[in-house]
Amino acid sequence: MTRSRRIRILFALIMAVALILPGTVAYAATGPATPPPVAIKGPRLSPPAIPHSSVLNPYTIYNNLLVPPGLPQASVEANAADGGRTQEKPGRGIRQTSTGIGFGLLLYESPNVCNDFNPGDQWAAKNAVSDVWTDWFAGWAPFAIDNGLYQAKNVTFSMERSVGPGNRYGANEHSAKIASNQPYAAGFGSPLIKVPAGYAGGKVMVSVKYLIWDHDTGGKQGGPDGFDYDWASLGVKPDAYGDSAYYVNGYVRGEWAELTNTVDLGDSEYIMVLLQGQSPGAFNSNIYFDDVKIAFIDANGNGKYLKDCKLEESVK
Numbered sequence: 001m002t003r004s005r006r007i008r009i010l011f012a013l014i015m016a017v018a019l020i021l022p023g024t025v026a027y028a029a030t031g032p033a034t035p036p037p038v039a040i041k042g043p044r045l046s047p048p049a050i051p052h053s054s055v056l057n058p059y060t061i062y063n064n065l066l067v068p069p070g071l072p073q074a075s076v077e078a079n080a081a082d083g084g085r086t087q088e089k090p091g092r093g094i095r096q097t098s099t100g101i102g103f104g105l106l107l108y109e110s111p112n113v114c115n116d117f118n119p120g121d122q123w124a125a126k127n128a129v130s131d132v133w134t135d136w137f138a139g140w141a142p143f144a145i146d147n148g149l150y151q152a153k154n155v156t157f158s159m160e161r162s163v164g165p166g167n168r169y170g171a172n173e174h175s176a177k178i179a180s181n182q183p184y185a186a187g188f189g190s191p192l193i194k195v196p197a198g199y200a201g202g203k204v205m206v207s208v209k210y211l212i213w214d215h216d217t218g219g220k221q222g223g224p225d226g227f228d229y230d231w232a233s234l235g236v237k238p239d240a241y242g243d244s245a246y247y248v249n250g251y252v253r254g255e256w257a258e259l260t261n262t263v264d265l266g267d268s269e270y271i272m273v274l275l276q277g278q279s280p281g282a283f284n285s286n287i288y289f290d291d292v293k294i295a296f297i298d299a300n301g302n303g304k305y306l307k308d309c310k311l312e313e314s315v316k
Contacts, residue, residue, distance in 0.1 A: 037187075038143065038152055061149075061281060075229035075280055077249070078228055101258060105166040106165070112305040117140075117290055150185045155179070163211060191311055192270045201267065203263065208291065209257070238266055245272075
């Protein structure tokens with residue numbers, strides 16, 4: 001890969017993470033996160049993300065994150081939404097069933113996608129810019145909370161070759177994966193996305209496909225299906241430079257599902273999208289994202305889907 005391609009990928013990362021640092025939002029409807037998320041920049045080799053380092057004592061995790069007041073409300077909702085359903089077969093975290101948008105590993109193709117995470121040459125690790133556990137795609141940059149309990153160094157961000165592509169496995173078929181066996185709160189932040197002319201004051205509708213690995217703890221914790229406490233979320237900042245983001249959460253486990261978030265636009269020239277995962281426990285948490293769609297809707301109800309939202313300069 002050429003030097004200019006490497007520079008573009010690095011520049012996209014710097015621009016995106018600059019908008020995720022103090023003054024922006026993660027894991028809250030309004031107001032700044034405490035502490036704010038940190039940019040994840042690779043390569044991370046000392047220590048590496050895999051194997052995890054400074055692993056927390058299980059009692060520390062339980063007492064601070066798995067019981068109130070430390071247990072997130074979204075974890076309670078995620079566990080309830082699963083309804084006690086166990087894995088299809090022991091060890092099978094992805095069900096071999098059709099959901100209408102996917103079948104097992106395979107995510108069906110759909111129209112109006114502006115970021116499919118597919119082109120291999122737009123992943124940082126493939127361009128020798130980073131390592132395989134600290135990867136990012138085009139202008140979609142990784143970030144994480146780092147507060148001692150949630151340790152950013154133990155979260156992996158990677159190009160996924162199987163979950164999503166399924167039987168389309170190939171050099172340019174991928175999804176994005178966030179994972180850890182320790183507590184984490186992390187995500188990918190989009191590049192600046194310019195609001196098209198005539199759509200200021202309207203709405204933006206963003207959707208993404210996601211899959212949460214159903215990691216059942218086999219009755220060791222939380223009943224027969226374990227603690228299903230990790231979840232996916234989709235955030236939209238109607239003003240990329242502002243302090244507010246608005247979220248919807250996803251709790252479907254073991255199969256492909258979709259999140260959709262519609263937000264009112266103000267007068268801002270740019271928006272930002274956040275794809276996030278969070279787990280408060282030492283679970284085998286793996287959350288996959290694919291096929292981002294962004295539609296702008298004007299005051300008269302007329303809509304326009306973006307064709308490309310991979311890089312700021314490619315948005316159209």
